[in-house]
Amino acid sequence: MARAHRVAAIAVFSTVLYFLAFFQYVSVPFVSESTALALLPVLPWWLLVSFGAYSLWSLGWGLFTFRDCPEAYQELLGEITAAKNDLRSKGVTVD
Amino acid sequence: MNPFESTPAVTMQGQFNTSDTHKYSVILPTYNERKNLPVIVWLLAKTFQENGLEWEVIVVDDASPDGTQDIAKELANVYGEDKILLRPRAGKLGLGTAYIHGLNFVTGDFVIIMDADFSHHPKFIPQFIQLQKAHNLDIVTGTRYRSTSTPYLEEASPGGVHGWDLKRKLVSRGANFLASTVLSPGVSDLTGSFRLYRLPVLRHIISETVSKGYVFQMEMMVRARALGYSVGEVPITFVDRIFGESKLGADEIVSYGKGVWALFTTV
Numbered sequence: 001m002a003r004a005h006r007v008a009a010i011a012v013f014s015t016v017l018y019f020l021a022f023f024q025y026v027s028v029p030f031v032s033e034s035t036a037l038a039l040l041p042v043l044p045w046w047l048l049v050s051f052g053a054y055s056l057w058s059l060g061w062g063l064f065t066f067r068d069c070p071e072a073y074q075e076l077l078g079e080i081t082a083a084k085n086d087l088r089s090k091g092v093t094v095d
Numbered sequence: 096m097n098p099f100e101s102t103p104a105v106t107m108q109g110q111f112n113t114s115d116t117h118k119y120s121v122i123l124p125t126y127n128e129r130k131n132l133p134v135i136v137w138l139l140a141k142t143f144q145e146n147g148l149e150w151e152v153i154v155v156d157d158a159s160p161d162g163t164q165d166i167a168k169e170l171a172n173v174y175g176e177d178k179i180l181l182r183p184r185a186g187k188l189g190l191g192t193a194y195i196h197g198l199n200f201v202t203g204d205f206v207i208i209m210d211a212d213f214s215h216h217p218k219f220i221p222q223f224i225q226l227q228k229a230h231n232l233d234i235v236t237g238t239r240y241r242s243t244s245t246p247y248l249e250e251a252s253p254g255g256v257h258g259w260d261l262k263r264k265l266v267s268r269g270a271n272f273l274a275s276t277v278l279s280p281g282v283s284d285l286t287g288s289f290r291l292y293r294l295p296v297l298r299h300i301i302s303e304t305v306s307k308g309y310v311f312q313m314e315m316m317v318r319a320r321a322l323g324y325s326v327g328e329v330p331i332t333f334v335d336r337i338f339g340e341s342k343l344g345a346d347e348i349v350s351y352g353k354g355v356w357a358l359f360t361t362v
Contacts, residue, residue, distance in 0.1 A: 003278065004360040055272065062240070062268040067255030072332035076213055083137035092169045094133050 018043070103231050109204050111149045118149040118203030119224070119291075124193035125154055128211045129161045135211050136170050136179060142217040148224070153200050155193045156183040191311040195301055206292045215289040219331045222250055223291040226327045233296045233324035236282055236316065237289035237331035240271065244329045254330030270351055274313065277359050281320050282328055288312045289331055296324055305361075310354030317362050 020026040021040055028036040084094045098104060109116035121139060125132060136152055143150035154167045164183055171179040182200050184193070194208060207223070209215040215237065223235040226248050242253035259267070274285045286309060292300075300322070306314045319326060 002359070002361055055276075058272055059265070059268055062272070063261070063264055065242075066240070066264045066268065067242070067253055069255035069257045069332040069334070072216070072255070073257040073334050076216065076334050079138060080134050080213070083134040087133050087137055087173070090173050092133050092173055093166065095130060 107231060111204075113147055113149045115146075115148050115224075117205055118151065119143070119205045119207055119220070120201040120203035120294075121150070121152045121207045121209065122194055122197035122201070123152055123154050123209070123211050124190055124197070125156045125159060125163050125167075125211050126187060127159045127161045127163065129159070129163045129166055131212050132163055132166050133170060135213065135217070136174070138217045139220075140174055140178070142220055146221045146224075148221075149203070151178050151180060151203060153180045153182055153197045155197045156181065157187045157193065158183065158185055189307055190309070191301075191304065191307060194297075198298060198301065201294060204294050206294055206297050207290070208292070209289045214333050214335055216332065216334070219289070219329060220291070222248060222329045225250065226329055227291060230325070230327060232327045233293050234316075234319055234326045235291040236284065236326060236328055237287050238282065238284035238328045239287060239331060239333045240268075240283045241328060241330045244327065246327055248329065251329055252332075254332060256333045256335060258335040266348070270348075273352070274355050277355055278317055278362075280313075280317050282316055282326060284328070285313050285316055287331075300324075306354060306357065308350070308354075310351070310357070313354060314358055314362070317358050321362050 017026075018040070021028050021036065024037075027033065028040075031039075087094050109118070111118045123132075123135070128135075132154070139150070139152055154163075156164050156167065164181060167179060167181040171181060180200055182197065184196060198206070205224075205227075207220060209217075219237060222244075223237070226232065226244060226246070227235045229248070230246055237254075239254045239256050244251040256264070256267075271283070271285060274280065275283075278285070288309070296319070300315050300318050303318050303322075304311060304314050316326070
């Protein structure tokens with residue numbers, strides 16, 4: 001079963017549950033009728049906006065914490081020179 | 096069950112003649128790497144010798160016109176025919192098949208795959224090996240996006256990239272976010288190709304992988320997770336394009352999106 005199928009199955013199941021509650025065939029436990037009626041219509045939009053906010057935060061944080069490594073670059077340049085000299089002395093054609 | 100006869104107890108120690116008891120085979124696919132190959136082999140040899148590890152490098156050259164194979168033969172004279180194995184192919188046949196070809200000649204029990212253009216530095220290999228041993232992992236992958244390793248390793252230094260401007264970093268983070276959300280792969284760097292694999296694990300995963308190009312690397316990791324293999328991550332520094340600028344075209348971005356979708360619907 002591919003991931004797409006698993007995601008689709010969960011999505012269909014959640015949607016059916018949501019519409020059952022929305023059209024009041026099933027009552028939502030632990031909350032009163034009026035609270036459920038007020039919250040359910042906006043639930044999908046809330047999920048969408050939350051996902052958008054999370055995505056933006058994730059991208060921003062990822063960019064902010066993306067490290068540069070100039071010291072690795074310098075170290076590598078030095079090692080390349082050392083390697084070329086050593087190999088030249090051993091008879092390998094470098095460059 | 097007798098714990099001394101459990102699978103980890105029986106297989107954890109290797110058969111080779113070093114204190115480490117394992118042999119590490121590096122598969123290096125090359126195309127026009129005449130300038131880089133000697134240096135990368137020198138760095139690999141130095142790292143393995145300093146850490147007392149048994150090693151070999153398998154150079155899979157796709158008929159490079161610039162004489163890469165001659166350089167490989169000279170290196171084999173310096174380091175030994177048993178250490179530098181040149182196994183060329185008739186033409187430019189792609190990365191995935193290069194690994195499959197290289198796997199035919201592996202005599203070690205662990206395989207390391209990496210790029211030959213200095214973007215992956217061999218100095219991280221001992222950290223990969225240390226993490227693998229500490230937790231008996233099947234795969235250890237390098238990540239450019241983390242500062243600490245998972246599981247924890249004290250010697251790990253923070254990862255990073257050199258040579259990327261802000262736009263390139265944004266594209267990279269966006270691509271990674273897309274893949275993480277859609278595929279939930281459990282690793283922070285899905286497109287990275289600096290990895291240590293246990294040999295039977297690599298053989299199994301490669302036999303199941305179908306895509307081509309660099310989506311191949313992504314698919315290997317996603318399949319590994321789906322098959323239940325244990326994966327650890329070590330932060331690495333990635334020096335991109337030591338000569339020249341890093342470019343990423345729209346075509347590559349589109350093919351990346353297609354690759355993620357293909358993985359989503361098939362794995």
